[in-house]
Amino acid sequence: MQTRVGVVGAGLIGRAWAIVFARAGVPVRLYDVDEQALAAARDALRHSLDDLAASGLIGAPQEVLSRIRFEADLTQAMADVDYVQECGPENLEAKRQIYVQLEAAVASTTILASSTSGIAASRFTDHLQHPERCLVAHPVNPPYLIPLVEVVPTPDTTEAVVERTLRLMEAVDQAPILVRREVQGFILNRLQGALLNEALRLFRDGYVSAADLDKTVKHGLGLRWSFMGPFETIDLNAPRGVVDYGRRYGPLYQAVDGERGGDDPWEANTLTRLDAERRHELPAAQLAERQAWRDRRLMALIAHQRALGND
Amino acid sequence: MQTRVGVVGAGLIGRAWAIVFARAGVPVRLYDVDEQALAAARDALRHSLDDLAASGLIGAPQEVLSRIRFEADLTQAMADVDYVQECGPENLEAKRQIYVQLEAAVASTTILASSTSGIAASRFTDHLQHPERCLVAHPVNPPYLIPLVEVVPTPDTTEAVVERTLRLMEAVDQAPILVRREVQGFILNRLQGALLNEALRLFRDGYVSAADLDKTVKHGLGLRWSFMGPFETIDLNAPRGVVDYGRRYGPLYQAVDGERGGDDPWEANTLTRLDAERRHELPAAQLAERQAWRDRRLMALIAHQRALGND
Known part of the structure; x- marks a missing residue:
């Protein structure tokens, strides 16, 4: 080059x-x-x-x-x-x-x-x-x-x-x-924000602990998403692809969407409670150590993906 | 036992x-x-x-x-x-x-x-x-x-x-x-639905192709989410943890939340267009083969995670 x-x-x-x-x-x-x-x-x-x-x-x-x-x-x-x-x-x-x-x-x-x-x-x-x-x-x-x-x-x-x-x-x-046109938050942060907004509401309303919410993603949703996107995931999750999937699950997701929103899931109270649970899992003094762990895990994951090749 | x-x-x-x-x-x-x-x-x-x-x-x-x-x-x-x-x-x-x-x-x-x-x-x-x-x-x-x-x-x-x-x-x-109380969709599908709703709207409104949306998750968001949850991810992404993160990014995510919703991202038109892009990436005849690939990738990912131990 x-x-x-x-x-x-x-x-x-x-x-x-x-x-x-x-x-x-x-x-x-x-x-x-x-x-x-x-x-x-x-x-x-x-x-x-x-x-x-x-x-x-x-x-x-x-x-x-x-x-x-x-x-x-x-x-x-x-x-x-x-x-x-x-x-x-x-x-x-x-x-x-x-x-x-x-x-x-x-x-x-x-x-x-x-x-x-x-x-x-x-x-x-x-x-x-x-x-x-x-x-x-x-x-x-x-x-x-x-x-x-x-x-x-x-x-x-x-x-x-x-x-x-x-x-x-x-x-x-x-x-x-x-990203074909300018849009606030671009794509990645809009997707992250949509999931975080719902995560915070579920936490705030007492349905789930912060640790269990994290488990839901790392032992559930996040596994496939690390090598397929969300569209490919649902495309492979119904016998006849995305349209079939939408017919089965679209009404549920649309209902969830409709009953939420309006209120602010990022209020100080919610974040303070989340912080208390996070600091119980990970004391503030260990944040830097855990960030280093995250980077090692990321490097290991990337090395694992490279070893599998680009399929 | x-x-x-x-x-x-x-x-x-x-x-x-x-x-x-x-x-x-x-x-x-x-x-x-x-x-x-x-x-x-x-x-x-x-x-x-x-x-x-x-x-x-x-x-x-x-x-x-x-x-x-x-x-x-x-x-x-x-x-x-x-x-x-x-x-x-x-x-x-x-x-x-x-x-x-x-x-x-x-x-x-x-x-x-x-x-x-x-x-x-x-x-x-x-x-x-x-x-x-x-x-x-x-x-x-x-x-x-x-x-x-x-x-x-x-x-x-x-x-x-x-x-x-x-x-x-x-x-x-x-x-x-x-999940402490009964709630429609439980936790996993509510989180998946929140992300899919936004994904479909971004796709429907022409900001991004289906393939690029999938890349955003598999080469971006999904990597950390496969070994940390979304709360731990943001906790490690601001110098002083989740409260600090909320102060920096909460207003953006809340704004995104507010400007969306109401309309149905799962309309037939949108799914038909999504299907067209998916079938271009993956013909219907190859769905089963790709599902087998997904399972092999999942097995390889689980084996990789086991080799790293439960840290």
């Missing part, structure tokens, strides 16, 4: 993206306005790459690191890149300013992709000279373990830019999807 | 339950009113047990099969069991009649658990002499691969019966949860 990638912001997401591109052989310029953040990023990256190598998910960590150039000068960093992954603050004004600086630093055809999870790209690119090369490429954290990337064009984005972005993501072993 | 289990109905679910109990060393009396169904069940069970042995999930299939006694006489079948797993038709009147017959065939302390996914047990046990030993134990199909069991007492069920059922499920390597 001839692609060179610029990553703007050396925080958690920017560093993770740097790993995604560099492990696929792509030269990366990792830019941050803060020199100290850059130095810290180098150490953090070395640590993450060693973990990935220990899990057998990458080969030579030093070689991957050598593809990442650390840059504190935006113009110099972005001089020769054809794709930028912007990982700046989740703040509309800050993004509008960053994009003006970016446009001045890159060629007119360089793709400017934002990692934003919450702001439609049209809102911070409509003032540019070339908004047609801007879009969202929203990762899940950390993208080097969870491959999904939501590619979301603005009304201005050209199809060619969308295509180049989808192909680049596939080339670096991510799993991109196309 | 001294427990002996009766399974009523030798269809798909009854056979799967017979495997669950027999592989754990529990003697099973598998009853069906239809002698031909019983003969077919023996062949089907042999086949399923061979598959499980080939995946390394059980040891000696013949030994497991030898623990299952095939019975066409209800009184004889249920004479010495202390737990019955009822897998009759999903029909209120049929169930009410079966339970009268069952009560006549078993001791007054024998637990009568129903596999029903859709009918509250209070509706088909309130006419019994001993409704206090009745409840729902709802499996996911197939229960010998997906361990979740939803245990749902009626208002009459005693705590001791609930406890004995939970302990039995744990003893046979299932993962039981307690």
Whole structure:
């Protein structure tokens, strides 16, 4: 690949993206306005790459690191890149300013992709000279373990830019999807939110403990969903596919939908009670340890899936 | 274990339950009113047990099969069991009649658990002499691969019966949860329905293709959910746990919840379009083959999880 990638912001997401591109052989310029953040990023990256190598998910960590150039000068960093992954603050004004600086630093055809999870790209690119090369490429954290990337064009984005972005993501072993129009929360968080809203209501109304709700997903729903989507799952769960399934179970799901909603499942009271049950399961002092466990489990799951091949 | 289990109905679910109990060393009396169904069940069970042995999930299939006694006489079948797993038709009147017959065939302390996914047990046990030993134990199909069991007492069920059922499920390597009060769809299908309702709306409104929606879950949300629940996932996704997470993302999810609902995402038009995309991904003639693939993937995932231990 001839692609060179610029990553703007050396925080958690920017560093993770740097790993995604560099492990696929792509030269990366990792830019941050803060020199100290850059130095810290180098150490953090070395640590993450060693973990990935220990899990057998990458080969030579030093070689991957050598593809990442650390840059504190935006113009110099972005001089020769054809794709930028912007990982700046989740703040509309800050993004509008960053994009003006970016446009001045890159060629007119360089793709400017934002990692934003919450702001439609049209809102911070409509003032540019070339908004047609801007879009969202929203990762899940950390993208080097969870491959999904939501590619979301603005009304201005050209199809060619969308295509180049989808192909680049596939080339670096991510799993991109196309979100055809801008929508709040994109796809992943809307699905997660729909399930969480119902989960919180069931918990709040005393039907189930927090631990049992988690068991319902990890020992039930989540197993198939880790290798099939929800549509394929129901397609295979009725003798004649999705239409047959809808005839059998649609009325139940529609009824459940109708009797809920309106009230706010995210009220402080509910969250405080949920927190009490969670802290009983996992004391606050052990959160970091459990996050490390989660990452090990994710790495083991990805290694397991790779061993099975892409069927 | 001294427990002996009766399974009523030798269809798909009854056979799967017979495997669950027999592989754990529990003697099973598998009853069906239809002698031909019983003969077919023996062949089907042999086949399923061979598959499980080939995946390394059980040891000696013949030994497991030898623990299952095939019975066409209800009184004889249920004479010495202390737990019955009822897998009759999903029909209120049929169930009410079966339970009268069952009560006549078993001791007054024998637990009568129903596999029903859709009918509250209070509706088909309130006419019994001993409704206090009745409840729902709802499996996911197939229960010998997906361990979740939803245990749902009626208002009459005693705590001791609930406890004995939970302990039995744990003893046979299932993962039981307690649904504290009867609720339509229990927990698993309400969560699945909430996600499917939003998935169908996003598909119907043209934001995403069916294939990309499935990718969003299998390459994104579903990975962590296969070993953590949704509450643990968000608890680990904000620096200070669930309350912190709610402060950051609750407003978004609540907004998404509010702007949806009311309309029916399960309309025939939507399902027909979904079917067209699914049949493009997977022709109807390949459904059975893909179901076999799903079961192999599930077995491989379970074997992977076992190898990691229960942490």
